[in-house]
Amino acid sequence: MNMAGSIGHDPVGWHPDWLAKLRRKSVALWRGVEAQHHIATMKLVDSALEQDLLEGLLEQNKPALPRQSTGVHYLLATPFRYISQWPSRFRAPGEPGIWYGAEHLSTACAEVGYWRWRFAMDSDALKTQAVISEHTFFQAKVSGPVVDLGAAPWSGLASQWMASTDYSACHAVARAARQAGAAWIRYRSVRDPKHRACGSVLTLEALSLTDLTHQQTWACKVSMASVQMRPLAFASGEAPLEFAYS
Numbered sequence: 463m464n465m466a467g468s469i470g471h472d473p474v475g476w477h478p479d480w481l482a483k484l485r486r487k488s489v490a491l492w493r494g495v496e497a498q499h500h501i502a503t504m505k506l507v508d509s510a511l512e513q514d515l516l517e518g519l520l521e522q523n524k525p526a527l528p529r530q531s532t533g534v535h536y537l538l539a540t541p542f543r544y545i546s547q548w549p550s551r552f553r554a555p556g557e558p559g560i561w562y563g564a565e566h567l568s569t570a571c572a573e574v575g576y577w578r579w580r581f582a583m584d585s586d587a588l589k590t591q592a593v594i595s596e597h598t599f600f601q602a603k604v605s606g607p608v609v610d611l612g613a614a615p616w617s618g619l620a621s622q623w624m625a626s627t628d629y630s631a632c633h634a635v636a637r638a639a640r641q642a643g644a645a646w647i648r649y650r651s652v653r654d655p656k657h658r659a660c661g662s663v664l665t666l667e668a669l670s671l672t673d674l675t676h677q678q679t680w681a682c683k684v685s686m687a688s689v690q691m692r693p694l695a696f697a698s699g700e701a702p703l704e705f706a707y708s
Contacts, residue, residue, distance in 0.1 A: 494597045535674075539666060542559040576705070609642075640664055688705060
């Protein structure tokens with residue numbers, strides 16, 4: 463599978479001194495996760511007991527959770543347990559996991575929609591079909607020293623941070639941010655047409671859950687032409703969204 467994201471040149475034009483004095487910032491971030499993981503295993507078994515046994519076997523074969531995750535909700539801890547061979551915007555292949563979120567719900571929908579669309583378009587079997595999935599959106603609070611790529615002086619290099627598929631500049635900044643003690647990176651979404659703010663959280667300790675009763679469930683329909691995101695009953699009051707990617 464040809465996942466979006468590449469590794470190229472290191473960023474130019476920024477200076478390590480920009481990381482010398484990091485300010486602290488706290489915001490609430492929306493994150494979307496696929497809501498069908500239990501449904502997937504239900505199809506393979508005949509009873510609730512068998513499903514519990516299967517879920518337990520799957521859990522035993524996953525990478526260990528970080529030591530600092532004891533007592534932490536899985537919605538916060540899960541991204542930090544995996545080291546992927548595929549890059550994301552601020553994580554190069556083989557580097558520690560990152561928790562991604564967005565300051566606006568519609569921005570989180572745009573980000574989730576893009577990766578669902580990318581997955582379908584990279585599959586010969588799926589690209590000509592309508593692929594439907596359900597996603598749970600929730601909010602968590604991030605607090606700690608931040609590298610804000612949307613503020614000066616970083617914003618002067620926005621073309622590097624907002625490259626569509628070349629993530630090399632973001633990878634280099636994320637590595638430097640970790641070394642400088644940053645807890646998270648604030649940046650502008652490439653996938654949201656309004657380019658509103660997102661956060662890539664580098665350390666689990668910087669995260670805490672807000673009220674989980676405010677979770678929302680959305681349906682996602684992916685086609686070659688667009689991605690439609692529609693709120694279900696749990697998200698009443700929100701308008702359907704549609705995105706087109708290229």
